[in-house]
Amino acid sequence: MKLNRWQNAKRGMLFGLLFRITGTLLPFLVQMVVIRKLGIEYIGIRGLFSSILTVFSLAELGFGSAIVFFMYKPIADDNEEELCALLNFYKRTYRIIGLVILMLGLIILPWLPHLVKGSYPTDINIYYVFALFLAQSVLSYWMFAYKTSLLNAYQRTDIINMIGTVVLVLTSLAQIALLYLTGSFYAYLIASVVFTFVNNILISATVNKLYPRIKTKGKVNSNTLRDIRVKVSGLLVGKLCGISRNAFDIIFVSMFIGLSYAGIYSNYYYVIVAVTSFTSIITSSLLAGVGNSIVLESKEKNYRDMMVLNKIYLVIGGCMTACMLCLYQPFMTLWMGKDYLFPNEIIVLFSLYFYIQKMGDVRAVYSDAAGLFWENRWRNIGEAVANLILNYIFVIKFGVVGIILATILTLFVFGFLGSTQVIFRHYFNSGKMEYLLSEMKYLAIALLVCSITYLICSYITFDSMLLLFVFRLIICFTIAPALYWIILNRGKDYRDVQTFLMRMIQGNQV
Template sequence: MSLKSDRIKNTRRNAIWGIVNKFITILLPFITRTVLIYVLGVEYVGINGLFSSILQVLSLAELGFSSAIVYSMYKPLAENDNDVVCALLQFYKKIYRCIGSIVLIIGVALIPFLKYLISGSCPSDVNIYVVYIIYLLNTSCSYFLFAYKKSLLSAVQRQDIISKVAMINKIISSFIQIVGLLLLKQYYIFIVVLPLMSLLDNLLCEFLAKKYYPQFECHGKLDKKYKEDIIEKTKGLLIHKICGVTRNSCDNIFISMFLGLTPVGIYSNYYYVMSSVRGILDVFTVSMSASVGNSVAIESVEKNYKNLNLFTFIYEWLCGWCTVCMLCLFQPFMRIWVGEKAMFSFDVVIAICIYFYVWTIGDIKSQYADAAGLWWKDRIRASVEAIANIALNYVLVKNFGVFGIVIATAISILFIGFPWSTKIVFDNYFKGKSFLRYMRDEVFYAVVTIIVCFVTYEICNFVNVSGILGLIIYAVICVIIPNVLYLLAYFKSRYFKDAVRFVKKIVVKG
């Protein structure tokens, strides 16, 4: 059966296993984080957040080769050109070993500067240099093993295999971390598990890739045209990765430098909840990425433009509903989970919800931009957004604290990132299609979401019940009211009937 005929099946399978994996990878880390907070304290969560952010910055050395390689595999896979796929894997393997060495060297060179990234004191029983080295090993070890085999599984639309391996990995690591914290109350037990489980993850993915796709091995020499194409796309991807780091990782670093580890820990808890919700949405985009790549490779622009609008409509409903839930449930949930002392004021919650919404609305458009390989075309936009975000972070954190950090990122995405990147996609792939019409649809979706947020929040305020019962009642309200309001707003939309048919096709026919 061809990749084209398998697109719906693969998207559905990837989504199902992605959801199961996401449930596991949200629930178990939530339990381990809770144990960490109550056994050791929120400062230790701050250490996690800070060093994870630093290592994400170091991962810029990867330069986006993985995405470029996956993109380069779509066409030869569609044409059953196995020799090119094998040569791509061989090239990727060599590049990743070089990258691992770079990450390790730069990571070690940063050790003397760690003390300047933390405002105030650290927990007395923790050596920050030892902790950092463990995190560094966790980041760098994958590059020397079989991480490149994940690109093959992703390109052949078998993201479900990666999800299953990640799920097994998370179950084992969480069990060890929780038992270690409860019995030994040692932070080092908590973190030493990380590189060991990264090793297991890569070994399992390599074994399964070899089992299911034995025809794809690392051998052969890549043609010069493929190397030049990958290098060109990687240049753009590097800038995109820098932009992504400024959106997420730099937040924790700025908070640590200006406010200390405790605010980093509190923000990490809020960000964990937001990124968990985001992760659920990512299941759908990651599951469809290879299918979109295959579609862009063999289908017409007209067909893909129609799909873009359809998928955007469905996804806007989902991310808008998630925004409403976060606005109404964030504080009641945090009050039960960590208590009043580890909570931010409601203005920070509003900023986080705005950040979440503007961060997610471009996800579908980005799928087509990635599939069309427009990273180099988008380089100036990504650079401007990254610079603006860093500048705003620096200015606003000193005057508005954590609220300033969060709203700075939202502003840079809303006024620079989203509109500019969308224009690039329409100018370079959806040529002749109306950019303004697409943006009008986005504005309409945003206005509807704002109204739905206001109405749902006011209803929750009117109910005004505290504790676990209140959280349950608010959750029921958030399930019913927003979706009724969205239905009323959208049922006459030109995309509504197509969306219903598409969802039925995915759920029923698969």
């Protein structure tokens, strides 16, 4: 079966946008209510325990991504028997993973107080709170989560996003109501557990309806099992890299600076996660289509597609970076108040961190679709180890600035340069210099666009923070795209993108 890749991608982006808008606004509102009703320390507790469970998710070993990768070929070949076997293997594996995470959670319980520098809220029992976080994580593995793999492999992320939007709205409304009615952090967390269960039930029912012939039955052959082990080994290292970059950052802040700072860091980092979630609409919608293209099309065609998609994506990423740089502080002031602000140099670093992430996103889609998980293992190990070491050294010397600086350095050297080396050595085989020069060109343009946009915004002053935010938002949404158009509209990149987008809009395979 040849998927209607771009039609599915457009549909996935549309519903992904709806989900991300909802998933950005409602959690911001809920987080604000938590701080107003309970305090910043509760956000710190939530960030810390979420980070610990993210570390525990290493037990998943990357099976989800590996199984989706191995589904691309049987989908292209209409091999339902192999799909059934893969889904059955995934189900049994997730049951075991859930048990492992439960055991790890019980083991760490006695050590929880040692992960917090200073005091924590006295009206909660941190062991009970952690148990609720643990229950939510374990339930997600035990209750039909494996069925999401089919929707991802068939490029039906629109369904995942539709269900996710409905459940998120219900969860947020329930949490806000419970916080106002009971003022209980426990009730707020129980709502998350309940709606995690609801989400998985809805996904399961939808998959059963769409793909009634694909059941959890059969066994994966020995050759595929061996290949899965290799891919999973590479994915495990990749997950370790991501965790060292994200989860350990908050853990280091909590251990070396304090829970209140961990709460503030969580707020700022949450903005990056929220903005990144919008760009991930593009990458997640493209992944299965790119996987299908890699199975059926030539490397040369995939390289040309990647270069055009990357240029479009970097323009979007550059405009978003300009918005972050200009709007971060006004937004945080409106959201959390002046008492919970970091200094401006941290805003510059967070914005740079965001853009460097975007530099490798499209290339990462092609790397994942090509199954280069094992080939990335040494690059991922290097990034994880370097980030942990630099986090420890820099947090002692520079505090929060050091945490972000360590992440930027390791992300650029290992995450961007290292990953580029891997995909061009093991898949594309040629074109690396053209790709790197293009990336440096767009980095220079992004720095110029962000600087000009920030300079213009700096001349806008109002007594009202809301008016300041609105006017800066208008400037960012007009000036940044206009600057990109002025710089790029007469070049070959612009013509290539125009042609690509026209064919995509018309529904043609590109």
